[in-house]
Amino acid sequence: MSNPILLDFPESFETERLLIRAPQAGDGAELNEAIRESRSELLPYMPFAKNLPTVEESEIFSREGRISYLKRSSLFLRIYDKHTGAFIGCSGLHQIDWEAGKFEIGYWVRTSCSGKGYITEAVNGIVDFAIRELAANRLEIRCNAANVRSAAVAERTGFKLDGILRKDRLENDGQLHDTKIYAKVRGDEF
Numbered sequence: 001m002s003n004p005i006l007l008d009f010p011e012s013f014e015t016e017r018l019l020i021r022a023p024q025a026g027d028g029a030e031l032n033e034a035i036r037e038s039r040s041e042l043l044p045y046m047p048f049a050k051n052l053p054t055v056e057e058s059e060i061f062s063r064e065g066r067i068s069y070l071k072r073s074s075l076f077l078r079i080y081d082k083h084t085g086a087f088i089g090c091s092g093l094h095q096i097d098w099e100a101g102k103f104e105i106g107y108w109v110r111t112s113c114s115g116k117g118y119i120t121e122a123v124n125g126i127v128d129f130a131i132r133e134l135a136a137n138r139l140e141i142r143c144n145a146a147n148v149r150s151a152a153v154a155e156r157t158g159f160k161l162d163g164i165l166r167k168d169r170l171e172n173d174g175q176l177h178d179t180k181i182y183a184k185v186r187g188d189e190f
Contacts, residue, residue, distance in 0.1 A: 004072035004098045009133040011069070015125035018118065019082040020091070022069040027078060028059025030087040034110035041111055043172055045144050050172045065092075072098070079109075079122050088113045091122050093130060101137035101186075103130055107153070123157045127184065137186045144169060145178035154182035158189055 012021035032055045035042065042049035053061070065076035075093040080086065089109035096103055105126055109119045123141075130136035141159050143150035154161075159182035167176040184190060 004096075005070075007072060007134075010129075013125060013129050014082055015121050017082060018088070018122055018125065019080045020077050020122060020125055020129075021080070023062045023065035023076050023078055025063055025066065026059075027062040028057075029055050031062055031078075031090070032058035034087055034089065038108070038111040041114070042108060045147050045150070045171065046108060047172060072096070075103075077122075077126065079118065086113075088118050089122075091119075091126060093126065093134070095140075101135050102140070103134065103136055103138070104140045104142060105130075106141075107150075119153050120156050123153055127157065127190070131186075131190050139184045141182040143180050143182075144171060145180045151180055151182070154180075159184050160189075 012019060014020070032053060035049060035058065036052060039049050039052060048061075065074075068074040069076055074096065077091045077093075079088040079091055081088060087110070089107065091105065091107040093103040094106055105123060107119050107123060127136075127139060130139055139159075140162075141150075141154040143154065145151075145164055162181045162183045165179040165181065168179040169177050171177050
């Protein structure tokens with residue numbers, strides 16, 4: 001494969017209810033607000049929730065996410081209600097292996113938007129995007145084995161449990177936790 005920075009693909013796409021797009025300058029304030037609103041739910045599983053970022057730090061993170069998207073090193077994505085413009089959460093395609101066509105999908109939803117099927121819809125949209133635009137061969141979702149809600153998203157979207165890595169991830173509580181690895185692969189699921 002040639003250098004992935006030469007790949008052209010859209011910076012946004014839509015699902016039935018959602019606009020999913022690459023980060024932009026100016027996203028920091030709404031990102032920060034969502035993290036603050038959702039801290040108690042994020043804290044067990046997301047390292048960034050351990051120490052609440054400032055608005056400036058969230059803006060820096062958003063701009064760095066934009067750079068990563070353009071460099072094709074990690075495809076951070078923001079999720080919005082396409083009718084109201086409300087910020088819902090974050091997702092993305094990470095741990096990219098362009099040669100193998102392998103991507104890991106990560107996600108979180110702000111607390112006020114939880115339980116409405118937004119992340120399930122976003123993951124399905126991101127899977128379609130990765131297959132259509134990025135020629136994905138393997139898509140993974142990795143989550144703390146205790147994160148029942150994250151695992152349920154993987155299962156609802158048709159990912160199969162490949163296995164569990166024991167004592168694989170150090171979480172905010174300072175303890176090692178097991179990691180569930182779910183996958184969809186070309187030839188089996190798409």
